[in-house]
Amino acid sequence: MSPLPPAVSAAVAAALGAAPADAVPVGGGSINHAARVTLADGRTVFVKHHPGAPPGAFAAEAHGLAWLAAAGALRTPEVLGVGEEPGARFLALEWIAPATPVDRRGAGATPAERFGRGLAALHRYGAPSFGLDRDNTIGPLPQSNTPCDTWAAFLAERRLLPLTRMAVDGGGLGPATARAIEALAGRLPDLCGPPEPPARLHGDLWSGNAILDADGGPVILDPAVHGGHREVDLAMMRLFGGFPPATFAAYAEDHPLAPGHEDRVELFQLHPLLVHVVLFGGGYAASVERVVRRYA
Missing domain, CATH: 3.90.1200.10 (Aminoglycoside phosphotransferase (APH), C-terminal lobe)
Structure with missing residues (x-):
């Protein structure tokens, strides 16, 4: 079962078309919770979430990633879904397996x-x-x-x-x-x-x-x-x-x-x-x- 909060899990399933089957906590900064999530259809994604996230914050981050990606200069994670419902705010991104930090x-x-x-x-x-x-x-x-x-x-x-x-x-x-x-x-x-x-x-x-x-x-x-x-x-x-x-x-x-x-x-x-x-x-x-x- 996924350790994501039930409301977040349901919102991710609705946005991505597959329910989270497993989630492993990963580093996501000092503010939000983050997990490497395996979906029921086998995809692996990154999900960042926080029950108290300011309205629009994850949508703004998604916009920022797309704005940077438009330059074609440095890779950014692809945005897969954004949830803005109270109690289920999240950002789902392409999972990028890291090598070492710069x-x-x-x-x-x-x-x-x-x-x-x-x-x-x-x-x-x-x-x-x-x-x-x-x-x-x-x-x-x-x-x-x-x-x-x-x-x-x-x-x-x-x-x-x-x-x-x-x-x-x-x-x-x-x-x-x-x-x-x-x-x-x-x-x-x-x-x-x-x-x-x-x-x-x-x-x-x-x-x-x-x-x-x-x-x-x-x-x-x-x-x-x-x-x-x-x-x-x-x-x-x-x-x-x-x-x-x-x-x-x-x-x-x-x-x-x-x-x-x-x-x-x-x-x-x-x-x-x-x-x-x-x-x-x-x-x-x-x-x-x-x-x-x-x-x-």
């Missing part, structure tokens, strides 16, 4: 280079605007993607300032830090580097969201997509490590970065650091304060 020890240069070149192609494919035609989430947090005319305006108005308000309301940041972030937001046009067209961003590209399939090909998962500055994905990749130098070298060779990009890494890490303050508090507030002091 090498975390610096070996395996060929997969690392393939990932770097694929990411360059994804970014170069572009986006219609700084933003997206729909909102989505990053983890469990709502993420407004209403387009802005410039990257600096989008970063300030859709990312840094809303998250700062959440962090203050949740007790993770004090008012003095919030005022400093507001002042920094006003200086972003001078800090974000030379103008670039909107890139097609994954939006939450830490090492856990990049794996290798059984053939050694790179796969990206769990996006928080939008059109934005391409250095954002690269800054997120550096924040918690996990990507070898060969990945960044291959990217830069294929899609050279603008002058001063090294000076913008921490600036573009401020958004994910604020996300972590809202979700986890702790020492992330000190990291935010350090970054704000550097640029303010």
Whole structure:
């Protein structure tokens, strides 16, 4: 019998045309439950579910995966079904048997280079605007993607300032830090580097969201997509490590970065650091304060 909750199991059966016969829990991040599910017709699929998932969150993730796949640059799991009924919200994806993660020890240069070149192609494919035609989430947090005319305006108005308000309301940041972030937001046009067209961003590209399939090909998962500055994905990749130098070298060779990009890494890490303050508090507030002091 499937260990999926009965409501989720029934919803998956209705969407995929076959009932879950067995399910084995697998890693699905820190928010949702996830399982490798064998269906009665023999197919194996990945099912992510959570009874308290925000309405529309799984549909937004499915849209994001399709939006990334449209670039033809990096593999994403095929979306098989989405359930939005209360108590039975789920996302069913193609099961991709993983090899090893994008090498975390610096070996395996060929997969690392393939990932770097694929990411360059994804970014170069572009986006219609700084933003997206729909909102989505990053983890469990709502993420407004209403387009802005410039990257600096989008970063300030859709990312840094809303998250700062959440962090203050949740007790993770004090008012003095919030005022400093507001002042920094006003200086972003001078800090974000030379103008670039909107890139097609994954939006939450830490090492856990990049794996290798059984053939050694790179796969990206769990996006928080939008059109934005391409250095954002690269800054997120550096924040918690996990990507070898060969990945960044291959990217830069294929899609050279603008002058001063090294000076913008921490600036573009401020958004994910604020996300972590809202979700986890702790020492992330000190990291935010350090970054704000550097640029303010």
